[in-house]
Amino acid sequence: MTRILITGATGFIGGRLAEVACQLGIPTVALVRTWARAALLSRLPLTMVPGDILELDTLRRAVRGCDVVFHCAVDFRRIGMAHRRSSVLGTRNVLQAAAEARVKRVVFLSSIAVYGRTPPPRIVTEDEPVRHTGDNYGDGKLDAERLALRTFLDRGIPVAVLRPTIVYGPFGGYWTPATVGAIKNGSMVLVNGGSGVCNCLYVDNLVQAMLLAAQHPGAPGEVFHVSDESPVPWKEFVEGHARALGDGFLPLPEMTVEEIEAARARLRQRRPSSIKQTLTVLKDPRIRMALRSIPAVAQVEAFGKAIVRNVLPVRAQHFLRETVIGWTRSVPGSASGVTDRPLLPRGMVQVHASRTVFSVEKARRVLGYAPRVDFHEGMERTAAWIRWARL
Amino acid sequence: MALADKDLSRARMLGRRFGISRCVEDYHEFLDEVDGVIVAVPNHLHGPIAGELLERRIPVLVEKPLAPTLAEATQLVAASRRLGVPLQVGHMYRYNKATHLVSRLLDERRLGRLLGFSLVFATTYGWPVASGFAWTRAQAGGGVLIDLAPHTLDLLLLWLGDVVDVEYRDDNLGGVEAECHLSLALTGRGEVVRGEVILSRLRALGTTARIVGEHFTLEYGFTSWLGVRLWPSAWDGEASFASAADTFPRIYAEQLRAFAQAITDRTEPFVCGESVLKTIALVDRCYRERRPLGHPWEKPFDAEILKAAQ
Numbered sequence: 135m136t137r138i139l140i141t142g143a144t145g146f147i148g149g150r151l152a153e154v155a156c157q158l159g160i161p162t163v164a165l166v167r168t169w170a171r172a173a174l175l176s177r178l179p180l181t182m183v184p185g186d187i188l189e190l191d192t193l194r195r196a197v198r199g200c201d202v203v204f205h206c207a208v209d210f211r212r213i214g215m216a217h218r219r220s221s222v223l224g225t226r227n228v229l230q231a232a233a234e235a236r237v238k239r240v241v242f243l244s245s246i247a248v249y250g251r252t253p254p255p256r257i258v259t260e261d262e263p264v265r266h267t268g269d270n271y272g273d274g275k276l277d278a279e280r281l282a283l284r285t286f287l288d289r290g291i292p293v294a295v296l297r298p299t300i301v302y303g304p305f306g307g308y309w310t311p312a313t314v315g316a317i318k319n320g321s322m323v324l325v326n327g328g329s330g331v332c333n334c335l336y337v338d339n340l341v342q343a344m345l346l347a348a349q350h351p352g353a354p355g356e357v358f359h360v361s362d363e364s365p366v367p368w369k370e371f372v373e374g375h376a377r378a379l380g381d382g383f384l385p386l387p388e389m390t391v392e393e394i395e396a397a398r399a400r401l402r403q404r405r406p407s408s409i410k411q412t413l414t415v416l417k418d419p420r421i422r423m424a425l426r427s428i429p430a431v432a433q434v435e436a437f438g439k440a441i442v443r444n445v446l447p448v449r450a451q452h453f454l455r456e457t458v459i460g461w462t463r464s465v466p467g468s469a470s471g472v473t474d475r476p477l478l479p480r481g482m483v484q485v486h487a488s489r490t491v492f493s494v495e496k497a498r499r500v501l502g503y504a505p506r507v508d509f510h511e512g513m514e515r516t517a518a519w520i521r522w523a524r525l
Numbered sequence: 526m527a528l529a530d531k532d533l534s535r536a537r538m539l540g541r542r543f544g545i546s547r548c549v550e551d552y553h554e555f556l557d558e559v560d561g562v563i564v565a566v567p568n569h570l571h572g573p574i575a576g577e578l579l580e581r582r583i584p585v586l587v588e589k590p591l592a593p594t595l596a597e598a599t600q601l602v603a604a605s606r607r608l609g610v611p612l613q614v615g616h617m618y619r620y621n622k623a624t625h626l627v628s629r630l631l632d633e634r635r636l637g638r639l640l641g642f643s644l645v646f647a648t649t650y651g652w653p654v655a656s657g658f659a660w661t662r663a664q665a666g667g668g669v670l671i672d673l674a675p676h677t678l679d680l681l682l683l684w685l686g687d688v689v690d691v692e693y694r695d696d697n698l699g700g701v702e703a704e705c706h707l708s709l710a711l712t713g714r715g716e717v718v719r720g721e722v723i724l725s726r727l728r729a730l731g732t733t734a735r736i737v738g739e740h741f742t743l744e745y746g747f748t749s750w751l752g753v754r755l756w757p758s759a760w761d762g763e764a765s766f767a768s769a770a771d772t773f774p775r776i777y778a779e780q781l782r783a784f785a786q787a788i789t790d791r792t793e794p795f796v797c798g799e800s801v802l803k804t805i806a807l808v809d810r811c812y813r814e815r816r817p818l819g820h821p822w823e824k825p826f827d828a829e830i831l832k833a834a835q
Contacts, residue, residue: 175660
């Protein structure tokens with residue numbers, strides 16, 4: 135590898151890949167869509183190129199002189215079908231720019247989400263049939279995978295596809311913050327006693343697989359699962375995060391899937407209005423800060439505030455504020471009747487109840503993948519980060 | 526009033542918002558028409574542009590930092606003095622009423638003998654920047670230190686005197702630092718006072734300064750609350766006294782009023798170039814004497830494991 139391009143470099147996996155690449159002395163170009171997210175990346179000796187996978191010209195500029203492209207970007211600004219379409223369009227642009235630049239390898243980061251939320255309860259290899267399941271994230275990844283593999287066959291662009299599992303680690307993108315968030319807001323339970331299979335993947339192990347896939351002659355045109363050496367029960371994964379948060383979060387309550395769904399049904403019957411729920415979510419300053427990073431949202435907020443301040447008398451402003459606070463206070467933590475806590479989202483319950491084991495035998499056999507960081511070590515490093523970040 | 530931006534569409538957008546019709550791509554186009562200029566360009570251009578304006582005898586308000594290096598900042602201050610042209614710097618917290626209250630409390634020795642201080646300005650970065658200049662050493666001059674020192678270290682030096690000693694660490698791996706730690710010893714009020722500073726773009730620890738005295742402890746809020754809290758040092762309950770909070774709009778307005786005054790009177794502004802040199806000198810020293818800041822989870826990546834692919 136003489137020079138690499140990383141899309142999604144301001145994200146969790148792309149960011150760690152960039153860090154490792156710099157540590158290994160590989161000249162690195164990072165495609166940056168949102169400058170506000172580049173603080174962690176800015177510590178590294180790399181080249182940041184402004185761009186967006188949805189804009190082909192910016193990719194053409196960024197890929198110039200690179201021989202390997204790691205495509206990690208996902209556009210979470212779009213939801214629903216728009217997200218799925220952007221996933222495909224972004225991948226098409228990356229492949230097009232890579233082909234024009236005659237790169238030697240493209241590594242596309244897909245996901246086990248291509249199997250849907252309820253894959254079969256057994257050992258699953260890459261030969262398992264995949265189909266659209268209605269989950270736009272997973273379906274988008276599947277469409278993009280198919281496009282990448284077809285491009286390999288039709289145009290000879292050497293693409294390798296990786297399907298990582300539950301990726302966690304310092305600065306974790308989804309699973310670590312989501313787990314910590316659920317523990318702290320009281321919605322985390324041990325689904326079925328925490329006996330479900332967690333196909334966890336420490337981020338450095340994934341980075342190892344990505345770098346191997348970028349170099350190994352047997353990688354192009356192939357799909358590989360990437361996971362840790364062996365899965366752990368979800369109980370270990372969740373309790374590892376809870377311990378990192380300090381005293382007072384253990385033991386976690388246990389609920390079966392059926393109990394959770396029954397509670398959800400009861401909750402639905404006396405659910406507060408969506409306006410109340412939205413306001414409750416917006417009470418969290420971290421969510422407000424994240425939303426403000428979207429220029430359109432910041433403008434709407436500024437406009438709203440200006441109207442309230444300039445149009446309403448001070449007493450009316452005070453009344454409005456107190457009313458909103460009163461509303462959000464009255465949103466029940468849960469009406470489950472089983473516990474007085476909010477409920478774990480259904481998607482997370484399904485994943486926690488999973489009995490699927492994703493085989494990494496192919497990655498081991500073809501790429502020589504040999505994950506070095508076991509769960510104990512990975513969790514220890516993640517816990518150190520959780521404490522440092524005071525999540 | 527006139528606006529200049531290399532990207533004329535941005536200048537015009539701002540112009541429409543505030544009713545300013547004169548928008549140009551090159552600031553040279555309006556230099557014959559203006560009494561003063563606010564320089565809010567990337568850091569590495571502060572020195573060249575402000576220097577040029579001073580030479581043309583045009584008063585300047587330069588956004589912080591005055592310049593990325595002490596040498597450049599000193600040149601600007603010298604030019605301002607030689608030509609008698611006002612040079613003001615955008616250290617806006619100096620206009621905060623709470624800043625003055627802290628100075629007064631310390632001047633009157635209300636806290637008792639000073640025992641120590643701490644300052645944390647740590648937020649997960651989310652400033653909606655339009656360009657990437659802040660992420661390159663060549664354009665920004667550094668990372669979080671040079672970005673936040675004019676807000677934070679500047680006040681510590683204002684309140685607690687000169688630097689006796691400093692130990693500086695940051696997490697820069699060849700770009701710019703996103704987090705830095707300082708162990709500082711300052712001259713205090715006749716007795717050396719020591720404290721710790723954490724500046725970060727990576728984690729949300731808060732934005733406060735705390736000074737602990739023998740009798741009272743005070744806390745100064747930088748962002749969500751621009752006031753001062755004060756409580757007896759031996760007290761473990763709620764804050765017993767809280768000052769009225771200032772507001773950012775008032776602070777900015779005050780800064781602009783001060784600039785207008787300096788232009789009119791041709792006097793040295795309240796936050797003149799010379800008054801910020803101590804802060805820039807401290808930043809300069811930190812970068813020169815930098816030591817690496819490791820994180821507890823960091824382990825080097827084992828490159829041996831990639832041999833399988835070769």
